[in-house]
Amino acid sequence: MIDLRSDTVTKPDKDILEEALSAELGDDEYGEDPTVNQLQEKCSKLLGFEEALFVSSGLMGNQISLLIHNTPGSEVITTSDSHIKNYEHGAASFLSRVQFREVEHVNGVIDLGEIATTFEKSKVHKPNIKTIALENTHLASGGSIVPFNHIKNIYELSKQLNVSLHIDGARVWHAILQEDSSLNYGSICDSLTFCFSKALGAPIGSMLLGSREFIKEAREYRKILGGGTRQVGVIASMASKALDKRERLLEDHTKAKNVYKALLDDNENNEFNLKYQNTNMVFLEFENNENANHFIEKLQNQQVLSGLINKNTVRLVFHKDILSEDLETIKEAIYSSSKS
Numbered sequence: 001m002i003d004l005r006s007d008t009v010t011k012p013d014k015d016i017l018e019e020a021l022s023a024e025l026g027d028d029e030y031g032e033d034p035t036v037n038q039l040q041e042k043c044s045k046l047l048g049f050e051e052a053l054f055v056s057s058g059l060m061g062n063q064i065s066l067l068i069h070n071t072p073g074s075e076v077i078t079t080s081d082s083h084i085k086n087y088e089h090g091a092a093s094f095l096s097r098v099q100f101r102e103v104e105h106v107n108g109v110i111d112l113g114e115i116a117t118t119f120e121k122s123k124v125h126k127p128n129i130k131t132i133a134l135e136n137t138h139l140a141s142g143g144s145i146v147p148f149n150h151i152k153n154i155y156e157l158s159k160q161l162n163v164s165l166h167i168d169g170a171r172v173w174h175a176i177l178q179e180d181s182s183l184n185y186g187s188i189c190d191s192l193t194f195c196f197s198k199a200l201g202a203p204i205g206s207m208l209l210g211s212r213e214f215i216k217e218a219r220e221y222r223k224i225l226g227g228g229t230r231q232v233g234v235i236a237s238m239a240s241k242a243l244d245k246r247e248r249l250l251e252d253h254t255k256a257k258n259v260y261k262a263l264l265d266d267n268e269n270n271e272f273n274l275k276y277q278n279t280n281m282v283f284l285e286f287e288n289n290e291n292a293n294h295f296i297e298k299l300q301n302q303q304v305l306s307g308l309i310n311k312n313t314v315r316l317v318f319h320k321d322i323l324s325e326d327l328e329t330i331k332e333a334i335y336s337s338s339k340s
């Protein structure tokens with residue numbers, strides 16, 4: 001099977017698995033696992049934050065951030081289709097007891113005026129807004145990039161409005177490499193989560209980054225959530241190796257572009273609109289849910305797995321376990337599935 005459902009399906013390569021065998025270990029609950037400590041330091045230096053904390057998942061990093069930035073009953077500004085709002089099993093209302101306020105966006109980019117107006121509107125009857133939560137890359141928009149300078153402007157506005165800015169950067173390395181932006185994310189947000197376990201190719205783990213004070217508090221919440229672990233350097237060693245290989249992500253962008261261009265050039269039979277946002281995904285937007293599901297079934301019959309991102313849209317996610325020789329098979333499967 002060629003699995004294009006997500007980049008979370010990637011399996012660790014041998015060189016990544018081998019790191020675990022030689023990792024120096026200690027008890028991370030005592031702060032004594034040298035491999036974890038090195039990874040946290042490496043990430044905070046790389047991205048310009050004071051400190052970092054290794055957490056089990058992207059969800060855990062996002063939800064710890066909401067717990068710290070908010071108080072019960074407060075509001076978090078986000079896009080209507082963000083992961084933190086829609087795909088985290090209601091964790092924000094369960095844990096932080098916050099609600100989300102959706103704002104308009106184009107490919108994950110929220111207009112500054114839209115944020116300012118939302119604050120003006122919220123004065124008397126509405127809850128206090130305490131956090132702005134951005135997502136980069138923006139999954140539901142096809143893995144689109146929120147430009148570094150735009151986030152910087154939102155951060156400046158957030159300081160004027162006295163709210164925190166969190167970035168769900170599960171796939172932030174795609175944005176950084178593709179945009180060739182500054183790595184200094186520490187200067188444009190209060191907290192950032194990124195995942196080792198998606199296209200980077202590690203089996204487990206995410207990093208949460210912020211100020212020293214923020215990470216001190218995050219460590220306590222990680223414990224409360226059952227995320228305090230012991231000789232976790234076994235996993236951190238693999239995450240570290242996966243991060244060292246991050247330039248490889250650009251190959252996934254090239255694979256996605258290859259398929260997108262072919263479908264665009266030979267579009268006679270296409271029953272979908274195409275969307276490609278310069279990273280690792282191609283979206284096929286169908287007229288309705290039935291057509292989208294039918295297409296997924298037909299692809300599956302040809303050994304190609306894909307998934308629905310919303311009721312009309314099929315997503316194809318390119319990752320390291322998709323080989324260049326698979327691209328022709330994928331294109332052929334799509335062409336023949338488009339002919340009804």
Ligand SMILES: Cc1ncc(COP(=O)(O)O)c(C=O)c1O
Pocket residue numbers: 008056057058059060062083084135139168170171195197206
């Ligand atoms: C944009 C985004 N944020 C957060 C997450 C959550 O990551 P995890 O599955 O590690 O909890 C995901 C997972 O797919 C994601 O796509």
